[in-house]
Amino acid sequence: MTDTGNKKYDYLVVGSGLFGATFTHEMMKAGKRCLVIDKRDHQGGNIHCKNIEGINVHWYGAHIFHTNDKMLWDYVNQFAEFNRYTNSPIANFKGELYNLPFNMNTFYKLWGTKTPEEARAEIARQIEHLEISEPKNLEEQAQKLVGTDIYEKLIKHYTEKQWGKKATELPAFIIKRLPVRFTYDNNYFNDKYQGIPIGGYNKIIEGLLQNCEVKLNVDFFDDIDHWKSMADKIVFTGKIDAYFNFQYGELEYRSLTYELEVHDTENYQGNAVMNFTDGETPYTRVYEHKHFEFGTQPKTVITKEYPVQETRNAEPYYPVNDEKNMAMLKKYQDLAEQEPNVIFGGRLAEYRYYDMHQVIASALAKSRNELKLSKT
Template sequence: MKLLFVGAGMSGAVAGRQLAEAGHEVHIIDRRDHVGGNCHTERDGDTGVMVHVYGPHIFHTDDEGVWDYVNRFATFMPYKNRVKTTSQGAVYSLPVNLHTINQFYGKTMRPAEARAFLEEQADTSITDPQTFEDQALRFVGPDLYAAFFKGYTEKQWGCSPTDLPASILKRLPVRFNYDDNYFFHRFQGMPEHGYTALVEQMLDHPGITVQLGTDYTPGMADAYDHVFYAGPLDGYFDYKLGRLGYRTLDFEKFTEDGDYQGCAVMNYGDRDVPYTRITEHKHFSPWESHEGSVCYREFSRAAEPDDIPYYPIRMVDEKALLADYVALAEQAQGVTFVGRLGTYRYLDMDVTIREALDVADAFLAAQTEGRAMPAFAVSPL
């Protein structure tokens, strides 16, 4: 069959590769001039540093199948994400761990003591946290909340933490040991030559053609047996019901000689610092050595129509509009929506890859059984 993939990011590359290997003719288009989507990496011309052009991406997963899959196409180097934060005039480790707690309170507590101490600080009257702020006050208390979560969250999401669901904070654990590895997954690493090289290897197959700098138009679908759409769900329907809300990021790039901040990621928790974090990109490739350094100051704001969408907001209004778009999508013929934008969900890379593999399997099964491929392999709702 002739298949069109809209988007040359992880979703399109993985599912496209799988279906090309199964014998289908795969054509992939992307409006940008490079593959890899927001994972795109490139060498800085002045320093030689591998830069994560749209912000840092760290690969981490417990899915052994996904780990084995990406290692088919690239050598993954060991990498542990160790995040620091500057707050109230001091530098601390994140996520909040035993070192953070002892440093912040000027104590030398053991794990059990710290656990009991934080329970004393917590607002135990909150039995069913509904908001981000409720969740923080219940589990870390007002002091740690103010230092590490409140200001950062206001900058990142552009609203009060009282307006955000508690589920956002559930992804940020508190550790009662000295483990400062930001992630806790079994498999963690970085592709040795960057993510764009990884995606290029996925796309290197005789059954795949790639056309960059190309926007999708509805008439294109007529030339194909099926379309896999990884662009914005609302964009497929020309935003006729309105636009789904996203946060976007602005990057202020600067270069330095030597080592600017001594770590890959430095968050800034204070509300009066306008940026959320500074990333120093040579630290994402610690197996390399560079005299110069490339850094990004990162600013978060509401996405405008011409901005790159990063984080789906998924508040009450957006979820209602999403349900309307999902209903439209389910009535469409010959198209399956995939990936972060196509399903309006925040997805880590490993989940994106797993879902792309599953989408390819589902398509092959549907063809074998004579069934139509659904609009969504995973419901966005």
């Protein structure tokens, strides 16, 4: 990268979430001048935590760090020590409780099966008449994986609430990676490394952005020309369609809203994550935040999570990666390629669902590539 000498910064980073913060950290280690701006009143994007009643509340829904990559695990452990939290959600269907992910404990509760052979035989018996060879939609994919009982009680209504569509209208790939185990194992993730940073995720972001200039309550789109004039290159982590003024239309997302409650009790539900899988309960999940860090505070804080259709005023969470949206994305990606001084990164700029470790890996890869380019 050639320094024109006229710009105050090498990089203007739009967004202080995990991608922006990781990219900035790597650039600053290399001696680059960075400015980070964020339209919110806090840094950290959706992993931001608020301390309420001495509890680190995951403000934008539960975030559980997990990875098989030791390099990434070591990377985040630079900034905070992680605890031994293991994600073992509970499914609540009209007051009946089941272990997740679907495993031998789930099968025993439903059918009384005690061996993997018995459980497999029961699933096969349930779907024999359906004659599903190549699943055409989410419903058929789920039935093929776990049978009709589990589909009806623990998947169908939950998924339809989450996506706002009938399961028969949703593509099969959404559920292809559904964890199904024929062992008595309630650990949701297969990854070797898993936990929550002790003291909350803010410690990670604070470590990544240490000594960096960060401006909050600043919307890039309020004065694009001004912000572009500040740096040689822009790292944009917002919505790619918004960057190009929605000229090809708006990419669809599902969003979430949250209802927070403080309860004057030490323990509300006995678990960090409970999924409500019936069709009548309007929310999909309830988080009890203290259990992420094995808290013993006298009060507790819970969050009820409600899925909604994303609008421009709602926070976009889950991209709707159907054919229509992916065709629109390709048009925006073509425009992005014509912007040599803009690096698009993160879930919104790339229109893809990322786990936290994947966001960090992507930011590290792009920062390494950028440092190579700057030396040529």
